[in-house]
Amino acid sequence: MKLCWVDIRSTNGLKDAIVAEALHQRVDGIIANDLADLTNLPPTVTRVLFPQDAIPADLTGADVVLVDTDKFGDTATLALKFPGVEFGRYVEIVDAPTLEQACEAARTETWSYLLFRDPTKIPLEIVLAAAGAGKDTGKGKIITQAADVEEAEIIFIVLEHGSDGVAMAPKNVGDTTALKAAAEERSAPVELVELTVLETAHIGMGERACVDTTSYFGEDEGILVGSHSKGMILCVSETHPLPYMPTRPFRVNAGAIHSYTMSKAGRTNYLSELKAGSKVLAVNTKGETRVITVGRVKIESRPLISIDAVAPDGRAANLILQDDWHVRVLGPGGKGGEDYKVLNSTELRPGDKVWGYLPTEDRHVGYPINEFSLEK
Template sequence: MRRAAVGTFGREQKSKLSGELSSFYKIGKIMKKVLFKSVPFNKEHITLALESGVDAIIVAAGDVKKVESLARCTVIAEEAMPVIVFDSKKDEEEATARLAKGENVAIARGWEIIPIENLLAQSDNVTVEVATLAEAKLAAGILERGVNAVVVLPEGVEELKQIVAELKLSQGTLDLVSATVTSVQNVGLGHRVCVDTMSVLKTGQGMLVGNSSAFTFLVNAETERNEYVAARPFRINAGAVHAYAVMPGDRTTYLEELASGDEVLIVNHDGSTSLATIGRCKTEVRPMLLIKAKVGGVEGAVFLQNAETIRVVRKDGSPVSVVVLKEGDEILVRTDAAGRHFGMRIQEEIKEG
């Protein structure tokens, strides 16, 4: 069993850092926390980790101030995150007991799946060491929910960016289906919301938006250029203020409630997902269209601005402008069970139109 000695690391500082770490565990279903351990201290590795977007840096107590001088970030002394090597059942039992007490511990690299499953059955605060993307993905998928955090060791620095992208940005895959457009109608003026993200999106990427949480349309980002307007690939002209938007963590929200700093779910035409942070939202009165589409016997609707730059997505991933959309066209949507309360999934008889 291996533990770092507390040494000169003060109780007050240890308590502060431990408290910061515990807040990491309030996370969604899929997104995990990624910590990078730089012991011994390596400034180049730490700079790369900070640029990659890790949630915290773990260093020796004497190096905490060095990291704090590089960026505004969470720095954890390794003494506040003791490491337990699983050599026997007793080590697993000790980890279980310490986690039950609210302590922050990491399971040393070399862990096996069954002991981690046992920990996950009893704790929501399981953290493991990894050194490769494959190990990180394995840890994130154990029991279909995975550990809450991984500590990437120095030998994993070359794959660190990929690990962050997989565990922090990817939100898994959603099932999109092809729906048949049944009508496109002019419906007058309404307030619509432009979601300007801090990310450059690609053709076939956007947000899922709709009148009902059970039937949402893939609205393409403004990735396409035309002779009148330049592309704005950071923007999704997402629809009317009342519409539902599918969010990270299996939640929904009204478009009107989105604000700067919020994370939104970006969905690709193949169903893969990622996160983007909102830089700003613009709500303005514009002429609107009511678009309806049907999957099987289920029909859904969405209100989108009547303009050439607003596009939904065909089943082959190509965007199609709403001004040329017509009855019979095939576009991508997501169907789901209805029933949300403050954005959270609930079991309730409900009809939305």
């Protein structure tokens, strides 16, 4: 889980409201330059003091103190002087020497609080790479200052792992809620079910959608697609070799345009409404998921094949695909010990096994809802 710190040093008269929102959203830390702003905060939040001119003689009320070591001395000496308080090093990165200071802090400090003046994220990538083993063993945390929620979203995913946390000074009430949502936007795993194919049928022409994403899929990874919101089948990407054409490991030949697929936060989307910038849920055969971005959707008229499958408890799924051998789904148990099998859709026969997902919620404009809805 990524850390969220809220900076209240400059709040334009909204300090009380921003603190109240921060506590309601259960942020991890609140930064102030006055101990009086920290002393009455509950123990559920880390109280972070960022002194400007001098370190108070009594640090009661502070859990972490951030310091510019050029001004206040090294953190190890300060920690000996003020037992019971953790110290972190503040580094403002403006050039190569300060970048090296940030790398050193990331490797050695309990807390590193970093402010990058350059808009590119390459310096942050260098710091995260330099932190390396220190971060892996939990020796320290890197908190990076963000100007807004949009920048925070990028910081969370730099080099795939991102900074350990983000600090942001909210400009308005609501910004903290958005920051917290960005930190928690990690896709939960799904429970895949082994489905048995009942029948397949060639159903004639229709429009199907190829979903091209901005990410490479793994060999056991694809997206969930189905005619009904409560029954989907795992369609594999074009990661595996095909005759007459190169692999396209960013693409899923996904299904007919009416089909549902899973998006972020448990929402569904029709394949027909996906477009550049949309989000879809990539799922592997273990049920592990990640949110990826759509780069393009190609909708073309093609012959279609309908696949009906059923779960052991009787719940059903239907998938309508392009009627072509190179369009594939994933099933359990393959050769050589793999826990999955790549299945050509036109060769599926009754009794074959495929991986599916069977949500229990009905849907309204893609959102889960508890109401009666019959799909058939």
